[in-house]
Amino acid sequence: MTLTFALDPEVGPSVREGILELWADVSNAGGAVGFVPPVTRADIGPALDRQLAALADGGSRLVLGRDRDGAVAATAFLTHNTHPLMRHWVWAYTVMVHPRYQGRGYGRALMDATESAARSLDGVDAIRLGCRGGLGLEHFYASCGYKEVGRVPGAIRVAPGDDREDITMLLPLR
Incomplete structure (x- = not known):
């Protein structure tokens, strides 16, 4: 089975609920997407609503992956910079694949779809993303190009006494 990806799909209530479920499942499985377990959909709701507001006002774009049954299975948000000297690159946020699909190449497929989406945007020369140290995520992203x-020691406090590096990754597009 493969996932199908769409850029900027309509985000109605079922897509919002699908992203909430995905985000909670990824977080509770130990994924580094802004929360630490245990987390509920209610905990994640405000963060998702901020991302959806940026999507609605044109500040972000959504790459959405669905499984063969149409369920939300992967996401990446591409967020435009507002600083006039940095509009030539975008941030990738909330990059995640449902745990049931991990280890099957779907993460790489998501990153390929994200790169393709960024290449379709006028004036975008690169994608930047941040990842939490201690999980080896930088090795996965490096394998995707x-x-x-950059690396900031102790920038992410997962729990008292458990500080992680904030690692910045860059993918040049031009």
């Missing part, structure tokens, strides 16, 4: 361009 990203290069590590």
